[in-house]
Amino acid sequence: MGQAVRSRLPWKHCWITGGSSGIGRALALAMASQGVSVSISGRHPGALAKVQAEAADLPGRICNLPLDITDSAAVQALVDGWQPEAFPDLIILNAGTHQPDSAQNFSLHQARRLVDINLQGTLNCLAAVLPGMTARGSGQLAVMASVAGYRGLPGAAVYGATKAALINLTESLQPELAEQGIRLQLINPGFVKTPLTDRNRFPMPWLVPAEAAAEAILKGLRSRRFEISFPGRFVFWLKLARLLPYRLYFSVVARITRA
């Protein structure tokens, strides 16, 4: 894609999976407003086109690349379509979904769907982009996980499991990729107001607007930090909860969920 406009951020071309809605959309618009060329992917061309139209007057161009990340062949074909000089210098593997679950109505179909999109889909993208990036020895990559991956939470058993897996995966890959000149970062947001969380029927502490989330992520992507997590106070309490022994952790969780 063309990169005629001068970017005011350290990147010329960013690829965002899940760029048609919520956090991905806010990130795409924030980067385009700073002159970055942004390629956005999602399954629905109409939703991508809407974001592209919103960016019509911004200095950076938005290019729509419809894609289902669960289709590994389609992901590979999309990545193979970029000439080395047009390859994104920032890739944000953000696409994901959430569906509350319960032990009583546990659905294998729903569990597989979450694993296919959140975990397998992200693996499909990583498998497609890593060979070129490691061959060039450059580039920046960020994986969208969640604070829900820190410890098990009622109602988010499978979602939390996919996000815990992404946290572990990203931690595992970071040292090797750093040695090869690739910057890998992990994004762990708390609650962000998006169509995904609009479905939640419980009070969400420290809920932040998608635009504020995009701002925090962009700040983190420019920093040397491995983990980009926010909002600070929520993350602080959840990280503290990681240190609790199981008996104490389960009694705190039971008290909160009964309240």
Ligand SMILES: NC(=O)c1ccc[n+]([C@@H]2O[C@H](COP(=O)([O-])OP(=O)(O)OC[C@H]3O[C@@H](n4cnc5c(N)ncnc54)[C@H](OP(=O)(O)O)[C@@H]3O)[C@@H](O)[C@H]2O)c1
């Ligand atoms: N909102 C929060 O509070 C929060 C907190 C922590 C982490 N996160 C994570 O942040 C990411 C974005 O969430 P969001 O809140 O912005 O949700 P969202 O508004 O529902 O956006 C999800 C995006 O992912 C895309 N997507 C879903 N399945 C896909 C697939 N199979 N292939 C390609 N694209 C797909 C969607 O587009 P299509 O449906 O058109 O494909 C959409 O663009 C997710 O990974 C989520 O787990 C969110």
